[in-house]
Amino acid sequence: MNERTASRLRDLGAFGLAGFASAAVLFSVAQLASAFFATSSAPLVAMGAVFIDLTPPWLKDFAIATFGTNDKLALFVSMGVIAAVASVIVGLIAKRSFAIASGCIVVLAMAIGGAVLSRPDTGLADLTPIILGTVASLIVLRWLTRLAAAAWAHRPDGDSGAVSGASRRNFLLGTALALVGSAVAAGIGKSLATARNVADAARAALGLPPAKVLAKPLPGGVQIDLAGMPPFVTPNKDFYRIDTALSVPRLNPADWSLRVHGMVEHEFTLSFEELLKEDLVESYLTLTCVSNPVGGPLIGNAKWLGYPLRLILERAVPKAGADMVLSTSIDGFSASTPLEVLTDARMALLAIGMNDEPLPLEHGFPVRMVVPGLYGYVSATKWVVDLEVTRFQDKVAYWTTRGWSDHGPIKLSSRVDVPRSFAKVPAGNVVMGGTAWAQTRGISGVQVQIDDGAWVDAELGAEASLDTWRQWRYVWDGGTSGNHTVSVRAIDGHGVVQSSEKANPAPNGASGWQRIQFSVQ
Numbered sequence: 233m234n235e236r237t238a239s240r241l242r243d244l245g246a247f248g249l250a251g252f253a254s255a256a257v258l259f260s261v262a263q264l265a266s267a268f269f270a271t272s273s274a275p276l277v278a279m280g281a282v283f284i285d286l287t288p289p290w291l292k293d294f295a296i297a298t299f300g301t302n303d304k305l306a307l308f309v310s311m312g313v314i315a316a317v318a319s320v321i322v323g324l325i326a327k328r329s330f331a332i333a334s335g336c337i338v339v340l341a342m343a344i345g346g347a348v349l350s351r352p353d354t355g356l357a358d359l360t361p362i363i364l365g366t367v368a369s370l371i372v373l374r375w376l377t378r379l380a381a382a383a384w385a386h387r388p389d390g391d392s393g394a395v396s397g398a399s400r401r402n403f404l405l406g407t408a409l410a411l412v413g414s415a416v417a418a419g420i421g422k423s424l425a426t427a428r429n430v431a432d433a434a435r436a437a438l439g440l441p442p443a444k445v446l447a448k449p450l451p452g453g454v455q456i457d458l459a460g461m462p463p464f465v466t467p468n469k470d471f472y473r474i475d476t477a478l479s480v481p482r483l484n485p486a487d488w489s490l491r492v493h494g495m496v497e498h499e500f501t502l503s504f505e506e507l508l509k510e511d512l513v514e515s516y517l518t519l520t521c522v523s524n525p526v527g528g529p530l531i532g533n534a535k536w537l538g539y540p541l542r543l544i545l546e547r548a549v550p551k552a553g554a555d556m557v558l559s560t561s562i563d564g565f566s567a568s569t570p571l572e573v574l575t576d577a578r579m580a581l582l583a584i585g586m587n588d589e590p591l592p593l594e595h596g597f598p599v600r601m602v603v604p605g606l607y608g609y610v611s612a613t614k615w616v617v618d619l620e621v622t623r624f625q626d627k628v629a630y631w632t633t634r635g636w637s638d639h640g641p642i643k644l645s646s647r648v649d650v651p652r653s654f655a656k657v658p659a660g661n662v663v664m665g666g667t668a669w670a671q672t673r674g675i676s677g678v679q680v681q682i683d684d685g686a687w688v689d690a691e692l693g694a695e696a697s698l699d700t701w702r703q704w705r706y707v708w709d710g711g712t713s714g715n716h717t718v719s720v721r722a723i724d725g726h727g728v729v730q731s732s733e734k735a736n737p738a739p740n741g742a743s744g745w746q747r748i749q750f751s752v753q
């Protein structure tokens with residue numbers, strides 16, 4: 233390697249490192265400062281949120297299919313990698329011209345500022361963190377590039393011995409200081425955010441009021457006794473989570489209110505205290521995500537405590553012509569639910585409790601909607617703060633503007649839970665089991681098909697209600713060794729057989745029969 237290449241490489245290392253360290257300073261200072269402002273004033277949160285809003289449905293499906301509920305982690309990691317590469321490039325530019333490098337940083341900071349302002353919960357003051365971060369970053373970049381230049385710049389006398397030894401140490405010390413400082417700032421930012429988090433404290437302190445109408449007790453036999461079957465009631469910690477929120481909204485119930493307005497005779501605002509005083513009811517209800525592929529895991533069943541949305545709307549008195557309720561969350565998500573669905577006999581709830589606990593923060597604390605029979609994206613608004621009675625032709629909800637249907641009734645569907653796909657089972661009787669659902673219509677039958685045999689009836693677990701899923705079981709006594717498949721299809725309470733037509737989740741839910749492979753030893 234000649235002298236010239238070696239010095240090029242050193243530049244790359246030194247100035248690239250300087251750029252990286254100054255970017256670390258930008259993000260960590262902004263992160264620290266954001267503890268005192270809206271959560272989406274943090275650069276990564278704001279940028280990620282914009283990215284999610286711009287995500288086309290196919291990419292959303294891909295992300296969920298590939299990363300499951302780690303999709304947000306994957307997003308953060310990708311953003312981190314992109315930011316790291318960009319920061320090294322900015323460092324190299326700074327070697328040539330500090331002015332151009334700082335110009336790049338300012339342009340990036342303005343883009344981040346734009347992202348912050350685009351969030352529904354931010355104002356001008358929430359630009360403070362990114363401004364502080366940018367100023368700190370520019371100072372550090374100036375300082376480190378000077379140190380790097382002093383240590384490695386070519387000297388006309390060619391003699392760099394003792395002088396550059398000391399100045400190289402200075403540069404490395406400076407860089408280490410900037411990196412350690414960033415880590416400390418980010419850490420403090422994180423604990424500050426936790427300490428200032430009133431929502432956790434309020435949730436812990438909240439005792440749920442007793443329900444006026446208790447849930448119908450679950451009949452014995454709702455749970456099929458077979459290892460590998462999901463519990464009939466999904467524990468809160470295992471309940472699937474899908475939302476566009478990069479940082480979970482942290483609402484203090486004391487500040488929460490629900491505005492009910494639009495095409496109604498009586499607009500009103502409901503406080504959390506008022507909601508607690510209403511006659512609350514309990515009800516088991518199975519939620520399902522429209523992005524759930526056939527046989528997928530994005531479904532869960534819980535006992536909800538809440539106030540019937542029907543009664544909220546009765547109080548508001550919708551005007552003639554209204555056909556939709558647009559529910560909006562504190563973080564700008566919205567769902568379009570047919571007015572009819574919220575006013576008919578089904579138990580659509582403004583929920584505050586989930587399985588005898590206040591709603592977990594990730595599941596909408598303090599208040600969310602749950603509606604039997606509709607996918608979550610058109611009904612189950614978490615952190616809900618606004619109900620507007622309107623018309624489908626006048627208002628469009630979050631996912632509809634991104635290509636999904638404005639109506640989203642849940643499709644009749646069924647799943648094999650046991651055996652798992654590609655499981656190896658011992659010879660002899662093979663006990664199979666699974667789940668089927670058709671919320672509001674119920675399940676009247678489940679059939680399975682082994683290999684290319686005839687469709688045969690499975691046994692059904694007890695029915696808890698028409699709004700909950702139902703388990704099934706089938707014992708196959710023909711377990712000859714080799715590879716086999718099992719397919720499943722359900723029949724709803726009206727006698728309709730699950731459609732075999734394959735459809736992707738977009739735009740209104742997957743369909744088709746699940747078929748899995750297993751082998752008998």
Ligand SMILES: Nc1nc2c(c(=O)[nH]1)N[C@H]1C(S)=C(S)[C@@H](COP(=O)(O)O)O[C@H]1N2
Nearest residue numbers: 472473474475476521561565608609612614
């Ligand atoms: N505020 C808000 N509410 C939301 C969403 C969201 O992105 N933001 N996603 C909806 C979707 S797509 C589904 S499937 C359900 C999931 O509810 P869970 O996370 O409690 O399972 O919430 C719904 N409510």
Ligand SMILES: [Mo]
Nearest residue numbers: 521522608609
């Ligand atoms: Mo969903």
